[in-house]
Amino acid sequence: MGYATSLISKRVVVSLVMLITTILLTLVMIMIWRTPHVLVALYFFTFFIMEGVYVSAVVTKIPEGGWLPFAISFILAFIMFGWFYGRQRKFEYEMNYKITIEDLGMLLSNPEIQRVPGLCFFYSNIQDGLTPILGHYIKNMRSWHKVTVFTTLRYLLVAKVPQNERIVVNKLGLSGVYGCVIQYGYADSLNREGEDFVTQITECLRNEIQKISGYEEEIAELEHAKLIGVVHVRGKTRFHIGNKVGWFDKIMLAFYQVLHGNCRSALPALATPLTQRIEVGMLYEA
Structure with missing residues (x-):
């Protein structure tokens, strides 16, 4: 049972990582590399469709154990957001009350x-x-x-x-x-x-x-x-x-x-x- 849950979790994580990587690389191509929009669209739709089909197939496995990486990701995201939010509030205070x-x-x-x-x-x-x-x-x-x-x-x-x-x-x-x-x-x-x-x-x-x-x-x-x-x-x-x-x-x-x-x-x-x-x-x- 434990091995099956671990295997499902890995499949969910790998498929989502591939999909997120495609989205982020598309943003890099548009904002940093200034790639022509035709090539960006060709790349995005080709890989997004393939990886989207794979993700849709493993999403049904989330209740069977795929929820575990989501739970871990949520905890890590909450920690990072808490740190970012506190640092931002601290920075705003220091900018408002800085000494010239x-x-x-x-x-x-x-x-x-x-x-x-x-x-x-x-x-x-x-x-x-x-x-x-x-x-x-x-x-x-x-x-x-x-x-x-x-x-x-x-x-x-x-x-x-x-x-x-x-x-x-x-x-x-x-x-x-x-x-x-x-x-x-x-x-x-x-x-x-x-x-x-x-x-x-x-x-x-x-x-x-x-x-x-x-x-x-x-x-x-x-x-x-x-x-x-x-x-x-x-x-x-x-x-x-x-x-x-x-x-x-x-x-x-x-x-x-x-x-x-x-x-x-x-x-x-x-x-x-x-x-x-x-x-x-x-x-x-x-």
Whole structure:
């Protein structure tokens, strides 16, 4: 009985995979390859009819055991949709409440904000602006490192990123404030030694600073901050699910938080020492 159920499940899965592959390849031919419509239609109807007949023959076997792959697919699809939905809501919140360089300048102009010595790597997922956690951090800690590098890990749809394009740095217009994007492809490894990681970025910053006039003082400040101490600040966010939130959001965001709580941080892959890591918690209002 078990063998028969397994065999039926395999037949249902294989036939559906063939049909879905035909549909997806047709979309690729239209949207990416720009294949003439006559050839697309010839390909689609030929294979769709053949595979459609085969699928219609095995659909009758679903009650006899073919339901199993559908159940597994539904569970996996629910997990992927929950992750996508939560990430999308998080992205929308960060875009709506992101900190601009002008906002940062206003925050730092407050005389109550103390400028502490040292080099800070502040990690952010936002490239066009700064994470809302930054404002939360400054307002509550009442302090700011003299040299701060906003660091973003950026995944590119290529196998490997050339070494000279791996780290991209720039000056953000405020004294001691820089931006850094670490780019990597799907075949690249993020595993780096902590000191080597810091050294590579500071070397790139030194080269960038040398392009402007009067760079000696700024480079000296960068080296001095590195000698005093390095700290890596990462935000850890959760959704605040209030009573006004709809039932769908309550379920999906709660499920997303379970998934997110089991994700690893990228900082271990960068081999940053535990004593240099700081996590700043913040609640995003759903």
